[in-house]
Amino acid sequence: MPLSPQAERNWEQVCSVLQEALEEQPGRQLFALELGSGTGQHVVRFAQKMPFVTWQPSDIQEEARQSIRAYIAATNLTTVLPPVHLDASEPWEKWGGVPRGSCDVIVAVNLLQYSSFKTARGVLNGAGQILKANGLLVTYGAYAINGTIAPPCNRRLHEELRKMNPEWGLPDVDVLRQLAYGNGMRMERMVKLAHAGLKKNKIKL
Incomplete structure (x- = not known):
């Protein structure tokens, strides 16, 4: 099975933020969609730590979906569903049949x-469209803030991404905030994790 060193480095911190956010909903069996699940390392780790959540992994690439299936089989998890093809740039109606x-x-x-x-x-x-009322959109990554990218390691990352694909790069939190507002959501908070410059946004309906 493919192993992503980056996923192994950051899964615990991301998981801790998720666990904290979901502590407010005790006694409920929750349903979560992961966008761009990649190798599947994150989703199986999350499922092991949060058995009260049923996880729907997804990815645009078949190679990634094969890896996710392998991780599910290796861990024997029953709370992780088979991965679906999902291109997040498409309308939500094409998001793998998620209602x-x-x-x-x-x-x-x-x-x-x-x-x-x-x-x-x-x-x-x-x-x-697909979140329930009071549902959570949780994103993790490096971001620009009001047009500014800091510290220098994030600026280097942004430049490297631009070289790989001119359409890639660190998105601006303020732009995301406006997009969220236009879709009936609000940005609730940002949490700075131990990795310098990497932040997690939780956007709540």
Whole structure:
């Protein structure tokens, strides 16, 4: 199975933020959609730590979905569903058959900076449709704030991403905030994690 060193480094911190956010909903069986699940390392780790959540992993690439299936099989987890093909830049109706208003949580780890603005807009548009009332959209990654990218390591990351694909790069939190507002959501808070410059946004309906 593919192993992402980056996923192994950050899953515990992302998971701790998710656990804290979901502590407010005790005694409930929740449904979560992960966008861009990649290798599947995150979703199986999250499922092991939060058995009260049923997880729907997704990815645009078949190779990634094969890896996710392998991780599910290796861990024997029953709370992780088979991965679905999902292109977040497309309208939510094409999001792997996920119904409107069905998700308590949507998670996107290191997705937005490796995507075009069309995808970022699609994530916010789709989340506004498929999240339940008071549902959570949780994203993790490096971001620009009011047009400023800091510290220097994030500026280097942004430049490297631009070289890989001119449509990629660190999205601006203020732009995401406006997109969220236009889709019936508000940015609740940002949490700075131990990795310098990496922040998690939780956007709540």
